[in-house]
Amino acid sequence: MLELRSIEKKLANFKLCVDELFQGITAVIGPSGSGKSSLLNIISGLLKPDRGSVILNGRDITPLPPEKRRIGYVFQDFALFPHMSVRENIEYGGKNLEVVDMLDIGHLLERKVTELSIGEKQRIALARALAGDPDILLLDEPMSSVDEFMRKRLTFELSAILRTLEIPVVYVTHSIREALIIGEEIAVIKDGRMIQKDRTEKVYEFPESRFVAEFTGFENVYNGRIVEKGKSLAIEWAEGIVYSEQSTFKIGDEVVFGIRPEHVMVIREGKSLVKNLEGNVFSGRIISRTKAGAIHEVLVKLEKEKVMVYIPDHAYHRLNLDERVEVSIGFKRNKVRIIERVSKS
């Protein structure tokens, strides 16, 4: 278990402040320059924190140099030693060669590092990091040099491998897709602060800030005010009233709420509504659309707000949709997510 206890570090644009426990596989995600790399550097000992301590398995490693910390580290472009063979690279890392079988790289051992494919390099880098039996594994954007074409498969493979490990893993990425696949937990970092850290499903379902919501795919985020509280909450927004099943807010709260584009339904004329769409139907016009494979990304303009809707290809054609067509869209009550209370200022 890794504990970052009241860590503070002044950086160029902001102060990094972290006070968290890390167990299992944590995907640390945030935009470029949010402090992700500095966080890894503090854990690994390249950067000294101004305050606070790094505790690994109960051992205070803050004053230790990198070589004494027992950390496995996978670098962005793997940083394999070009002057050593694959075997030498791994043995440089440590004596535990069980990793060779685990990662199925026995056939690569006598190769030169320069002869490896990107997927092979990744596995060698992982083997090298694990050969020293580290107490924690850190990965710094290990997919960033992998091309789009391979990334999905390699992310799944890596995820499966990481789940067999018995040590904590901190996986830094700027891709929410990777974070969702890899992380048992997701920690969102912004301007040096962890603004939300929780189980992956929780972060995905219940983002606690507009930033996290937009980052995790809530493309439709609006401001509103809670006007009624019963079984559902009624939120007043630019288009009238919308209902949400959440209940942790109270009347009068100014809130930010959102709905994912895949949870917006396009409603056919004359079709009876399922119960949880009641009161949540709005009319508008399609103002633009983009086809991304089997999904149409359709932007609907209501009276004032715009709503992004993802519609599968077959539904798109069945409903005779196209640009400039008038449509009704509905938000399921249980998918309208109140994200945060806006502090009045």
Added chain:
Amino acid sequence: MRLIYSLSALLLLYLSLLGLSAVLKLSIPSILSLNLKPVVTSLLTAAITTLLASIFGIPLAYYLSNLREPYKTVVEGVIITPIILPPIASGLLLLSILSPSGFLGAVTDALGFRLTMNFAGIILAQLAVASPFLILSAKAGFDSIDRRLEYASRLMGKSELKTFLRVSIPLAKKSIVAGIMMCYVRSFGEFGATFMLAYHPRTLPIELYMSFLSGGVEKASSIAVIFWIIALIFVFLIRKGGDRFA
């Protein structure tokens, strides 16, 4: 293009005159009748100088490569100055300090050993003139290393020293070897500073100068030819070394 070729050809022709002249002066009997002592002195002192330059210069190059500004500019300046100074001027400046009347020479003199007019003087002269070449070349090698490789090594439990020996040096090997060769060649041919600090025991360049003074071109040319042959050997070695470390 024709102009470029013509210009190139002219200078190349001029440079090859060195070889032509050496071949014309090549006379086996006069080479065989040469005094071997200066040859041995030069080969040996250049080797010791290069060894010392490596032992102290490679760490210095690494230190310099990691140094922050403005210190870097200052240290680099100290190292580059002897390359820019005419060796004879360097020699004179050193002499004023290292001779028994200079402050450092006075100290060692009191301790019972001298820094001029002996092997130590030759080596100190060569070191001043030739070691900067090794340092700068090795530094260029260290500069080109991806620093994350060193950091990776540290994270794999290796100390700074071990990382230096097993990662930094191997990765900068090509530049270090080139630097060592340059240092040796430069030491072997060193004249100006050596002339100031220790014209005795005679190194080969001093011997050449002395022969020229006493017997003119005729007498000295066989030594120049020896230099030319040794240069040929070095050209061959550097090519071979270059291929090997490429």
